[in-house]
Amino acid sequence: MAKILVVEDEEKLRISVEKFLISEGFTVCSADNGMDAVKKIKAExxxxxxxxxxxPELSGIQVCQIVRQDSDTPIIIVTALGSEEDILTGLGKGADDYIVKPFRMRELVARIQAVLRRRLPAQFLKKVLYLGELTIDLETVRLLKNGNRISLTPTEFRLLSMLAKEPGRAFTRLQLLEGAIGESYENYERVIDTHIFNLRRKIESNRGKPRYIETVFGIGYRFGDTI
Incomplete structure (x- = not known):
């Protein structure tokens, strides 16, 4: 798996991020100040x-500027500064993505995977997703819940995989239709509701209060944070 450098001066948050990324299969190194970050990115x-x-010592923006002088290493800024100006400044200095605190760990992992997907060969990307009680094997096209095999149709598996790869992201019905079925006709959007109903019936313990596939009213659906 990919190696991630976590640069965060808040010890509790840094340790939490490190532990979660390790549990997700990443190799992790860390730094608690800007100067150390610059050294680590060259050494690691x-x-x-x-x-x-x-x-401390160097701001994240300064680190970005220094790193971008001789490296194209992907950078995801994670900060409490969430104004439009702050975001544009970070992206303008070379960051690939920007997440505002507080954030959900699974959203962070989804962003990491999305950035790496554009940068790394397929063999470095995660092929098995462990989400709560679910294990989704993207390579063998298998779904397990608490270790028990659950049979899905090809469309249901594509739909589940599309949602699960980016937890927290709200997909419209049209996006899900195009991604999971390959159709983009607006008149067919409600077909997704039928597939979601069947999928929930198979994976949710309480369909009235779904844990995995949440409805985003007025938009569509998203995969919930299962932690």
């Missing part, structure tokens, strides 16, 4: 850096 050669902005 990570595949991606998670970078706080408000750091």
């Amino acid at each position: 050669i990570p595949d991606l850096m998670i970078l706080d902005i408000m750091l």
Whole structure:
């Protein structure tokens, strides 16, 4: 799996992020200030850096500028500074993505995977997703719940995989239709509701209060945070 450099001066958050990323199969190294981050990125050669902005010694923006002088290592800024100006500044200095605190760990992992997907060969990307009681094997096209095999139709598996790869992201019915079925006709959007109904029947313990596939009213659906 890919190596991630976590740069965060808040010890409790840094340790939490490190532990979660390790549990997701990543190799992790860390730094608690900007100067150390610059040294680590040269010594460790990570595949991606998670970078706080408000750091001792050098700010995250300064780190971004220094790194971008001779490296194209992907950078995801994670910070409490969430104004449009802050986001545009971070992206303008070379960051690939920007997440505002507080955030959900699965959203962070989804963002990491999305950035790496554009940068790394397929063999470095995660092929098995462990989400709560579910194990989704993208390579063998198998779904397990608490270790028990659950039979899905090909469309149901594609739909579940599309949602699960990006937890927290709200997909419209049209996006799900195009991604899981390959059709983009607006008149067919409600077909997704039928597939979601069947999928929930198979994976949810309480369909009235779904844990995995949440309805986003007025938009569509998203995969919930299962932690």
